[in-house]
Structure formats: C-alpha cells, structure tokens
Amino acid sequence: xxxxxxxxxxxxxxxxxxxxxxxxxxxxxxxxxxxxxxxxxxxxxxxxxxxxxxxxxxxxxxxxxxxxxxxxxxxxxxxxxxxxxxxxxxxxxxxxxxxxxxxxxxxxxxxxxxxxxxxxxxxxxxxxxxxxxxxxxxxxxxxxxxxxxxxxxxxxxxxxxxxxxxxxxxxxxxxxxxxxxxxxxxxxxxxxxxxxxxxxxxxxxxxxxxxxxxxxxxxxxxxxxxxxxxxxxxxxxxxxxxxxxxxxxxxxxxxxxxxxxxxxxxxxxxxxxx
Numbered sequence: 182x183x184x185x186x187x188x189x190x191x192x193x194x195x196x197x198x199x200x201x202x203x204x205x206x207x208x209x210x211x212x213x214x215x216x217x218x219x220x221x222x223x224x225x226x227x228x229x230x231x232x233x234x235x236x237x238x239x240x241x242x243x244x245x246x247x248x249x250x251x252x253x254x255x256x257x258x259x260x261x262x263x264x265x266x267x268x269x270x271x272x273x274x275x276x277x278x279x280x281x282x283x284x285x286x287x288x289x290x291x292x293x294x295x296x297x298x299x300x301x302x303x304x305x306x307x308x309x310x311x312x313x314x315x316x317x318x319x320x321x322x323x324x325x326x327x328x329x330x331x332x333x334x335x336x337x338x339x340x341x342x343x344x345x346x347x348x349x350x351x352x353x354x355x356x357x358x359x360x361x362x363x364x365x366x367x368x369x370x371x372x373x374x375x376x377x378x379x380x381x382x383x384x385x386x387x388x389x390x391x392x393x394x395x396x397x398x399x400x401x402x403x404x405x406x407x408x409x410x411x412x413x414x415x416x417x418x419x420x421x422x423x424x425x426x427x428x429x430x431x432x433x434x435x436x437x438x439x440x441x442x443x444x445x446x447x448x449x450x451x452x453x454x455x
Contacts, residue, residue, distance in 0.1 A: 185307050187211035188229055189299065192222040192236035192248070193264070198288075202235070205292055211303065219243030223251060231259055232306055233299065238265035246282075253281050258310070260302050264288055366449040368409055372397045375446065385451065387427040400426065405433070412437050412447050426451070 189211050191202045199215040206213050214229060216222035219240060225231070234252060238245040249261045261281065266288040284298055358365060359378050364385050367376030374395050381391055391400055398406055405424060412419050412435045423430040434450040437443065 185232075185303075185310070187232040187303050187306075188214060189233045189235060190214045190216060190222060190225060190229075190231045192216045192219065192234060192240070192245070194218060194237065194240045198237065198264075205296065206299075209296070209299075219245070219248035219251075222248060226252065226256060226259075231256070233260040233262065233302060235262045235264060235299070238263050249282055258306075260306055262286065262299075262302070264290065364451040366391070366451070367446060368397050368449060369446045370413060370444060372406060372409070381451075385426060386429075408435055409447050409449075413444055416443060424451075 187210070189206065191199055191213060192215075193199050193202075194217055196217065199217070203213055203215065211232070214225055214231070216225055219236075220243060222234065222236065234249070236245040236248060240248075245263050245265070249263070252259055252261060260283050262284045263282050264286050283302060286295055286298070358376075361378055362380060364380040365376070365378045366374060366381060369375045374391065374393055374397060377391055377393060385391060387400060389399075397409065402425070405421060408419055408421055411417075416437045416439070418434065418436045421433045421435065424433045432452040434452065436448045436450065438446050438448070
C-alpha cells in the first residue's frame with residue numbers, strides 16, 4: 182500500500198496571512214509551502230508533489246479562481262480550497278465551475294474548523310488515490326489474465342491440432358498395418374497378444390483362431406517364447422525358420438520395439454511358408 186506524505190501549498194498576497202497559516206499548521210503531519218502569487222504557486226507545483234492548495238481569492242494579477250482553473254487542468258488530483266474575505270455568490274459559483282474548488286473558508290477563519298477540514302480532505306485524498314491504485318492493479322491483473330488466457334487458448338488450439346494430426350497418423354498407420362499382406366502379431370512384455378492384422382485372420386489357419394488378449398504360448402512353442410524374450414531384452418532382431426503354426430511351417434521375423442517402448446514388446450512378422 183502506498184505511503185502518503187502530504188504537501189500543502191498556501192497562496193496569499195499578504196505575508197501575515199501566510200505566516201499565520203504556517204504557525205497554525207506547524208504541528209500537523211504535512212509539509213507547508215507558501216507562495217505570494219498565482220504565478221509563484223504554479224512554479225512551485227512544477228517542482229513539488231503537492232496534495233492540496235489553500236489559496237486566497239482576491240490577489241493581484243491572477244485571482245484564486247483563475248489559478249485554480251489552471252491547476253485543475255494540469256493537476257486534477259490536487260485538492261483545491263479557497264480562502265476569501267468576501268461572500269460574493271458569483272465568485273463562489275465561478276470558482277466551483279472553473280476550478281472545481283473543494284471547499285471555501287471565510288476570513289477570518291476558525292483555526293480548529295480549518296484544521297479539521299484539511300485533515301478530512303487529506304484522508305479523502307488518500308482514500309481516492311488508494312482506490313485508483315487498486316483499480317489500476319486490478320486492470321493490470323485483468324490484462325495479465327487476459328494474456329494468459331489468450332496464450333492458453335493458443336496452446337490448447339496448437340495442442341488440439343497436434344493431437345488431431347497424431348490421431349490421423351495413428352489411424353493411417355493402423356489402416357496400413359491392417360492391410361499389409363504379411364501376417365503381423367504384436368506381443369507385449371507379458372507375452373500377451375496385443376495386436377493382429379487382417380492377414381493373421383485370413384492367412385493363418387489356426388484352431389483356435391488367434392485372438393487379441395490370448396497368451397503367445399496358446400499358439401507357439403516354448404522356443405518361440407524364449408526367442409521373443411531374447412529379442413525384447415537385447416534389442417537385436419532374430420529370424421526363426423520353420424515355425425510350426427497350425428498345420429504349416431512358417432518363417433518368422435521377431436523385431437523389438439524401440440524408443441520409449443523398448444523392452445515393452447515385439448512385433449512378429451510371419452512370412453510365406455518355406
């Protein structure tokens with residue numbers, strides 16, 4: 182949370198008035214600056230971060246109202262208060278319309294009432310500035326969240342496209358595998374048949390018919406099972422000639438899975454009868 186140190190600028194062409202205000206405010210928590218004209222006050226505003234201006238209305242060259250209008254345009258957050266020895270309604274209305282003056286005080290002022298009004302105005306200023314800072318932070322957080330959501334949406338779209346491409350490639354590879362003229366059997370590390378293609382179902386006359394989920398030992402000898410384990414462990418392909426399957430003998434290539442599936446299974450390619 183922002184820590185506030187307030188600066189109050191008092192403007193009056195009468196030095197005794199400025200001295201009286203400085204004495205009045207000497208025990209307050211804010212810093213007091215003084216200027217004897219509107220032009221001097223505007224120069225001080227360029228050099229200092231002022232929270233509040235307390236100005237006389239009737240000053241030569243530039244009135245309090247005229248100065249407040251310039252302050253309103255250049256420094257809209259500054260609290261603007263007018264001290265006046267006159268109760269002219271038109272002057273007050275002009276100050277409200279042109280300078281958006283926060284409060285009016287008549288000379289001579291009541292010390293305690295003036296101090297109380299200034300304290301309350303500074304507290305209001307802190308509340309407004311804190312709310313503005315929170316609003317800016319919320320806007321920044323919303324913008325950050327919007328960017329995150331946009332990036333997330335783009336990532337999701339990109340990932341979706343990747344999955345679609347992968348699924349298409351996977352479907353295509355399954356179709357190719359299914360239509361290969363060579364019987365193909367996929368065997369897992371648990372010696373379970375995990376995959377067969379159409380050629381297995383049509384070319385291999387085995388009773389019972391080879392089914393996914395069956396054990397390899399249901400159709401092949403212990404020798405074939407040992408060779409499968411060897412290939413899976415070593416990663417070196419092997420070929421076994423004259424493998425009995427059904428009523429025929431077949432040549433069999435055993436190829437290990439590679440990459441992240443190494444050791445997880447093998448592919449049996451059963452070739453034409455010798």
